[in-house]
Amino acid sequence: MILKDKFKNRDSKVFYIHLIVFLFLVFWIASFSIPIFSNKRVDDFYFILKIFYSPVCHQNAERCFSFNNIHFLVCSRCTGIYIGLLLSSIILFFRPYIKIRVKLLIFSFLPMLIDVVMYTLKIYPYNKIIALFSGIIFGSILFFFIFEIITESVLKANK
Secondary structure, rough: OOOHOOOOOOHHHHHHHHHHHHHHHHHHHHHHHHHHHHHHHHHHHHHHHHHHHHHHHOOOOOHHEEOOOOEEEHHHHHHHHHHHHHHEEEHHHHHHOOOHHHHHHHHHHHHHHHHHHHHHHOOOOHHHHHHHHHHHHHHHHHHHHHHHHHHHHHHHHHH
């Protein structure tokens, strides 16, 4: 396997966990982006998927991207978080060890927090693009942080 060669010093269990997480993220994002793939067969599953995604997002229509007049199944901020997770997962295929400190995780959360406070205080109206990018920043760092914990747990369990 070509990707596996990049991980000669990496535990094979960690590699396969990473691959499974990556494939799950691709599936997860494709599923909530169902309006992009809109056709009659897919439209039948929209309402079922909407119920499925409701525990992870408020799904407020004004805060969701839409395509063909059909809203994504998660808001723009959640879309950003999941895209950030996926981008970081891709980066880890090429650079398997990225250590993230808790401080950086907290700092990556700040743009999201500032955005929420600013539109809650009505300093500016909700902006899907700002929400998307603040979500991408947080999601990217979050993935590195969580995956480091998973890697350490797997490596510890193998000893």
